[in-house]
Amino acid sequence: MERFDLxxxxxxxxxxxxxxxxxxxxxxxxxxxxxxxxxxxxYRDVERAGPVRGDILGEDYTAGTxxxxxxxxxxxxxxxxxxxxxxxxxxxxxxxxxxxAAQVSADRVLIATGALExxxxxxxxxxxxxxxxxxxxxxxxxxxxLARRAVLVGSGPLLYLIAAQMVRAGxxxxxxxxxxxxxxxxxxxxxxxxALRGWRYLVKGLKLLAQITRARVPRHTGATGIxxxxxxxxxxxxxxxxxxxxxIDCDTVFLHHxxxxxxxxxxxxxxxxxxRRDQACFSPVLDPWGETDVPGIYVAGDGxxxxxxxxxxxAGRLAALAVATSAGHLGQGERxxxxxxxxxxxxxxxxxxxxxxxxxxxxxxxxxxxxGTIICRCEEVTAGTIRxxxxxxxLGPNQSKAFGRAGMGPCQGRYCGLTVTALLAAANGRTEDDxxxxxxxxxxxxxxxxxxxxxxxxxxxx
Amino acid sequence: xxPVSPFLELDxxxxxxxxxxxxPLDLPQGANLAAAxxxxxxxxxxxxxxxxxxxxxxxMMGACFECLVEIDGVVRQACxxxxxxxxxxxxxxxxxxxxx
Numbered sequence: 001m002e003r004f005d006l007x008x009x010x011x012x013x014x015x016x017x018x019x020x021x022x023x024x025x026x027x028x029x030x031x032x033x034x035x036x037x038x039x040x041x042x043y044r045d046v047e048r049a050g051p052v053r054g055d056i057l058g059e060d061y062t063a064g065t066x067x068x069x070x071x072x073x074x075x076x077x078x079x080x081x082x083x084x085x086x087x088x089x090x091x092x093x094x095x096x097x098x099x100x101a102a103q104v105s106a107d108r109v110l111i112a113t114g115a116l117e118x119x120x121x122x123x124x125x126x127x128x129x130x131x132x133x134x135x136x137x138x139x140x141x142x143x144x145x146l147a148r149r150a151v152l153v154g155s156g157p158l159l160y161l162i163a164a165q166m167v168r169a170g171x172x173x174x175x176x177x178x179x180x181x182x183x184x185x186x187x188x189x190x191x192x193x194x195a196l197r198g199w200r201y202l203v204k205g206l207k208l209l210a211q212i213t214r215a216r217v218p219r220h221t222g223a224t225g226i227x228x229x230x231x232x233x234x235x236x237x238x239x240x241x242x243x244x245x246x247x248i249d250c251d252t253v254f255l256h257h258x259x260x261x262x263x264x265x266x267x268x269x270x271x272x273x274x275x276r277r278d279q280a281c282f283s284p285v286l287d288p289w290g291e292t293d294v295p296g297i298y299v300a301g302d303g304x305x306x307x308x309x310x311x312x313x314x315a316g317r318l319a320a321l322a323v324a325t326s327a328g329h330l331g332q333g334e335r336x337x338x339x340x341x342x343x344x345x346x347x348x349x350x351x352x353x354x355x356x357x358x359x360x361x362x363x364x365x366x367x368x369x370x371x372g373t374i375i376c377r378c379e380e381v382t383a384g385t386i387r388x389x390x391x392x393x394x395l396g397p398n399q400s401k402a403f404g405r406a407g408m409g410p411c412q413g414r415y416c417g418l419t420v421t422a423l424l425a426a427a428n429g430r431t432e433d434d435x436x437x438x439x440x441x442x443x444x445x446x447x448x449x450x451x452x453x454x455x456x457x458x459x460x461x462x
Numbered sequence: 463x464x465p466v467s468p469f470l471e472l473d474x475x476x477x478x479x480x481x482x483x484x485x486p487l488d489l490p491q492g493a494n495l496a497a498a499x500x501x502x503x504x505x506x507x508x509x510x511x512x513x514x515x516x517x518x519x520x521x522m523m524g525a526c527f528e529c530l531v532e533i534d535g536v537v538r539q540a541c542x543x544x545x546x547x548x549x550x551x552x553x554x555x556x557x558x559x560x561x562x
Contacts, residue, residue, distance in 0.1 A: 034524055131519060139500075143494050145500065146471075147469055377528065
């Protein structure tokens with residue numbers, strides 16, 4: 001089994017930046033990524049799509065090529081199309097690539113697995129035609145595919161970015177159905193000083209809104225009672241906004257109310273996670289370098305708490321410095337000197353977050369769904385069923401698996417975990433930390449017996 | 463399948479023949495399979511084993527497993543696969559539709 005100084009999981013901004021930083025410091029790096037080409041979701045397929053669709057996707061996207069090109073380095077081995085399914089002590093990383101299982105080992109591991117869309121369980125969200133806003137972005141970035149008649153539902157800057165990109169591509173969305181309220185905006189103003197430090201983001205946001213307004217895309221704010229209607233596929237979005245009931249016929253619905261750390265890999269290693277009230281999600285407990293309570297395991301980027309692509313890059317480099325020092329490639333003084341500049345940049349990027357988090361809070365109806373709403377898409381378990389589990393004495397998500405299978409389908413809880421924790425916490429009057437989260441075990445992604453059988457022999461003492 | 467796809471494609475790419483549930487389709491060579499099927503007008507990728515409800519791509523990043531299809535006999539995530547000529551694609555687990 002090939003051994004590396006550092007294994008990085010995920011070729012998004014954090015992973016790519018960390019890989020180059022570590023390689024420049026003399027470490028042998030292996031970078032495992034599920035996609036065929038580097039970029040993560042934010043810069044998905046940027047090397048192919050940037051030149052052809054850069055004008056639609058914008059400069060913030062095409063800037064990703066700076067990171068993808070930096071992966072061309074003698075000491076970086078980028079294994080593309082590698083679906084990681086286990087990290088074991090030592091550390092041994094098992095993955096599948098091209099229908100074959102394989103393994104590499106590394107002294108240290110940086111988990112840079114980024115974010116997932118925050119689950120948005122609303123009535124009708126399982127219907128074909130309903131997708132995450134991130135999925136809409138991926139369709140456009142990787143495939144140049146656009147929805148002809150789409151409604152964007154939820155809250156947050158990503159909705160504006162997608163709407164503006166759709167306008168530029170000539171297929172504006174039919175409407176934006178936004179859940180944030182005037183009260184949210186007032187609360188956000190408490191964080192205006194931070195927002196002003198991150199003024200570039202505010203200017204960008206205002207420009208996007210101007211493009212959306214110029215294209216006459218209707219915006220409905222403070223939306224409540226949101227449901228997606230349709231028998232076999234999405235046919236309309238219904239909601240109430242400012243006292244008026246609306247129904248918008250459409251073919252596609254893009255949902256978004258923020259993204260949350262993808263904690264699957266870190267959790268499978270037993271890394272400690274804590275609930276973050278400001279971002280309404282769990283994130284791993286880290287030291288200032290991104291190291292977890294499991295020695296040798298680091299987390300950087302959105303997987304450590306939502307910070308955005310630029311901040312993820314800085315956090316990735318910080319972790320790489322720490323790894324280089326612990327591997328004996330960089331003195332502590334030099335590490336700290338280099339880190340100073342990165343920490344300043346990181347603080348600058350983070351400054352706007354409290355404002356954004358307050359201005360665009362998650363949709364309340366999706367955080368505490370109505371009893372009849374499906375919350376576990378795989379096993380089709382409703383919010384009411386989870387609440388009834390609590391009445392029977394169920395205290396945590398692992399127990400609720402035994403009660404009703406929520407979280408036991410193929411997505412392994414990725415799109416119901418936070419909802420189940422929130423529902424049980426509320427029903428039992430306990431905190432999210434006390435309620436806990438699903439225990440995540442390998443395989444992190446399905447692996448077939450055929451793929452295992454095709455694995456190269458690793459019995460050489462490994 | 464709908465006569466007009468809810469999705470449109472910006473690029474023109476060379477196409478290769480595949481079948482979806484036996485119906486011939488021409489999809490862009492090397493394209494993301496889930497995206498290509500959506501553009502081709504496929505709106506149901508599978509039915510759930512629990513209630514038999516129809517499902518289609520949701521996350522497009524390999525996390526939700528809604529886009530599962532059977533390709534040449536093996537169940538895969540369509541959003542993690544590239545189109546190649548001759549693929550025999552079927553809805554996943556149709557034998558178990560609503561069986562649980």
